[in-house]
Amino acid sequence: MKNPYNPIGAKIVKIEKISSINKLFTIKIKDEKTRNAFKFRHGQFFILSVPGFGEAPFGFCSSPAIKETFQVSVDKRGSLTSKLFELKVGTDVGIRGPYGNGFNRKKIKSRDLVLVAGGCGLSPLRTIIQDANLNPKNFQNIQVFYGCRNSKLLAFKSDYKKWSKNIEMNLTVDTPDKAWKNSVGVVTNLLTSETIKSDSVAILVGPPVMYKFVIQKLVELGLSNEDIYISLERRMHCGIGVCQHCALVGGKYICTDGPLFSYAEIKDTPEGI
Amino acid sequence: MTDKQLQDLVSYLIKNKYRVHSHKEIDGEILIDEIYEGKNFELCPQRPLYSFKKFLLPPCQTMMKFKNNKTIGVKNPDTKTILLGIHFYDLKALTLLSQVFEKDPYFQKKLRNMMLIGQSPIPAKDEDYQKFEEDILEHLKFDIFLETKSNNNQKSFRIFTGSEDGQRLLDNFGYKDYEHIEYAGPVPEEGLNITQKSLIEKIFKSKGSKIWKELNKKCIDCGKCSIVCPTCFCFKISDEIKKDKIVRKREWDSCFYEEFSEVSGEHKFLDSTEDRIYNWYDHKFVRIPKEYSMPGCVNCGRCTEVCPAGIDIRKNIKRIIEEN
Known part of the structure; x- marks a missing residue:
């Protein structure tokens, strides 16, 4: 049975400082076939992991038209992002996704x-x-x-x-x-x-x-x-609509129904925004 | 099937390397434990304090291991397990969980190696027999079901099978007097009933009303209800660094804990007890019914029994229905 939690092996190929608190990581999926099959849309996100420091969701930050690599910009905040800030070019990371419904x-x-x-x-x-x-x-x-x-x-x-x-x-x-x-x-x-x-x-x-x-x-x-x-931002663990951390009361999940919502869709959801 | 035959069946299962788990009274509490011999086995009619969910969704389980930045295999022994004496409502809960974790390889692997043997509640009197006819049993996931009968204080069981594995097991054991019920999926054709449907609306309407303000004061966010609840399945995933390897594990979580909804910058989206308890009811009576066409509460009463603040889910639902 396919394991949706298995991370795809990827490598950090470039790291740039883009503001006083933020770094831009360029990531390349190691396996060529997987890399070619990996396509995302505007508004989607992925889950990035470093073994020992866990997983966290991040929005893509580069154009989907760029095929070889993709980028993610990271603020130093929690244990995973602090670890990311220490990493050097060439380090292996894991990714899961793309997740979310993306944009029309x-x-x-x-x-x-x-x-x-x-x-x-x-x-x-x-x-x-x-x-x-x-x-x-x-x-x-x-x-x-x-x-x-x-x-x-x-x-x-x-x-x-x-x-x-x-x-x-x-x-x-x-x-x-x-x-x-x-x-x-x-x-x-x-x-x-x-x-x-x-x-x-x-x-x-x-x-x-x-x-x-x-x-x-x-x-x-x-x-x-x-x-x-x-x-919308919420805590996420699974990314596939099961763990309940990102649920909005009333029945929507940020990870599968979002993270982009039209105001019409969520204006009646209590505490949605 | 007589009591004695059931004991023989248990002995047969243990002899055939199944690990049999059932519930019994231990120090005044009804708890699930492993059964090591069939002789003297008696099916416990009472509800176990904890449900059987931990056998399919362990409180903490290893998802994968990493060594020198490489994924290394996780050995999960294929133990053949029998869960014996699962009550009707707990079968309902396991049926729901098997829907929620339909694509989850960890859950499904455990389910594949497991036989579910259900039991009906003991009838108080002969005429009160609750008949587990096809329309109820056909929507439950089970392998064998024991419908308890008592004639002149003599207990016996009417036997149903719900899977080919169940039939094979009974055939091999040498018991033929069973009826088979074909599993028709978890949801009856008509889907949710009227009460369940209207409850979705009523919970939503009740948001911000007096009942939640009262529960905000009463509930102490201990999360006991979510631990004993047979349908609560929230989880978190985290890494643990052990000597020479790293373990990525999945653990039960509870939406009553403050950090459940915390994001970076310490912002919590469910930031009051009122928000959290409403979210719990929303999951049971709104989200699960909408997603799976099944109620998210199987009416086992465990949450009410363990609540240190005396919160009674049945009373609250009754009130929400009446007041909205």
Whole structure:
């Protein structure tokens, strides 16, 4: 019987520091056949493990169009992520997945996108940003609204210039330093009837506190509940809808039904957001 | 089948290298234990305090081992196990678990090496016979089922088989007087009954109401109910570093523990007792019925019996039905 818990053998092939608290790992599946068969969609995630330090779910952070390797950005937080920060290029890791329902591809390609990110939330949205840079023809207009506490925490800073060729980048921080030239304040302030078209599709990735205000604003600006997508975070152990850690009361599982949900899908779920 | 024949069957099973587990009174409590001889064996009619779930879903089990960063095989001996005397509601629970863990190789391997022998409750009087006719038994996973009869205080059993393995075992033992019931899957054709269906709505409607505020004060989050519950199956996966190898293990978890919903940054999504106990009821009476078309509570009453705060699940469900 196939064991869904068996990790696929993979290797860390590159490690880059992308902000004061964050590192970007490039991962390659060792077996060629498995590597070629491994395909993921925007919005999906995988479970990464280091023997002895356990497993944890991570969102993909590179374009699905890149086949040989994929990337994950990691903040140093728990025991597994602390261990990851110590690892060197060439180390073996285990992966399981891809998991989650991913994003409706048609919607992504045929509509203007508003990507709202807070803190480390930019990483999973990078799958779309990078994809749009590689294949601009597959996308309509993309606007990114990204907020952080301070400019040191901004992820992928060195990429913004490159991204800006195809994508509108809007940045804001809570506490600016002297060199800061962009907006100051919460990301919600950047969303106005002048900046946002009401027939856009919005994807939000960030802390729950951001969701509440951003959703309210986007609804005010005329976006429909079906067109506002939120990525939900929960503790996960199995990734396949059994262990109950990521269950939402009422019957949805973040790991199998999400992690991306439209606001219409979860607005009546108590404590969903 | 007479009492004596059942004893002979137990002796036969032990002789044929089956490890037989059944429940009996030990120091005033009804507990499951291994049976080493058939002589004097008596089927215990009372409900064991713990259910049989640990035989299929051990409290802690090794999933895989790593040595020098390589996966090494886990030896799981194929012990042939008999669970003897499983009550109707515990069979229901095992039937549900076998659905939930349908694709789980650890669970399924244990189930393959296991024979489930069920028993009906002892009838109080002859006329009160609860008949386990096809419509009930056909939706339960079992190999052999013993329907208890008592005539003039003489106990005997009507025998059903629910699998080919069960038939083979009885044939080899030399007992032919059984009826076979074909397993028709876990769910009756009509799915959930009206009460079960309306309970899904009523639990949802009750969210935030007085009953949960009261339970918030009463429940002490000890998680005893989830340990004795035959359908509770939440688990966690973690690694343990042993001398020269690393063990990835799966352990029972409880949604009553605070860290159950904790994510990095110490945020807990189920951050009050009210949230946690509601989530427990939601799993039993909303999520499981929606996912598997079966109720997630088999009405065994164990959670009520062990609750140190005196929380009575039957009373609460009755109240939720009445108040919503």
